[in-house]
Amino acid sequence: MCGMSQQPPVRSTPERPARLDASMSLLNNVMDHSLDDGYAEAAARKQAEGQSGLPKTLRAKLGLAAGLVLAALVVTVGAAQARVAAPVVAKEREELIDRIEQETDSADKLESQVDSLRTDVGDMQSEALKKHGGEQGELVGVLSGAVPVHGPGLKLVVDDAKSAETGGGSGPRESAGFADTGRVRDRDMQRVINGLWQSGAEAVSINGQRLTALSAIRAAGDAILVDNKPLVPPYTVLAVGDGQRLSTRFQNSPDGLYLHALQENFGIRTSISAQDDIKLPAAPSVIVRTAQPRAEQKGTS
16 A cells, blocks of 8 residues: 555535526516515505405495395396386287288278279270270370280390399399399380381380380389389380381391390390280370360360
8 A cells, every 4th residue: 555645536516507487587576476565565454454345334234235235126127127018019019010011901902993093094085085086096095005906016025144144033133233244224125115116116015014105214223114113024025016027127227236236245135026916005104184176176165
């Protein structure tokens, strides 16, 4: 053994690892002291003095109880009134519906009476024209639309393109984009009717409505109106006259060529055919505005 002294091993003390959240001291402080010191001090002072949020005196307790009872009473009364008023409102609604139905029935009856009286007046006018006007009076009645007519003519059907159909034609057209070029417009029907008059038609109707010199063909939204009555496509036009000649002249006219262009360019569907006998009703709104006696009757009393 040698006499050298053995040095003890050098042991170094390991450093304590740093905290992972050392850089978040502000967040740590907030989490560790969630309640501000001032609030904590005030709460401790109230607790020491025996204070709480509830009233201590009997008067305060009675006031709080009275307030709660009053609030409950208001809620109960409101609910009771609503329950009582519900049947009253329902009854008033039923009565209003009944009144509307009654007034609608009355309006329908009055409209029927007006139509009946209008028919009687038209018959009287027709008889007066036949009695005092002779053949000239009958011709005037036909041209003015005051009397129903029948005879040979043509049938022209104009309909929207297939791409513009709106659901079966069960009612007046609803708006779905008036810029759709596949739809028949009011101005298209105006040109068709004017073309038929110029081609020699003696009487014309659209979908059963007789046209006169005062009839108006206009638009309301996408619907076509004739004398303020909406039409439903397809539009069936009947014209009294020489059927074959009328058909040829119309198709060769500028308005007939315009209709043909609509068919070729936009898919408007049309069909035209001569008819041996067609019937047109009298116009419902013909009114005699002026009347003069015939020249040979001026001296009679």
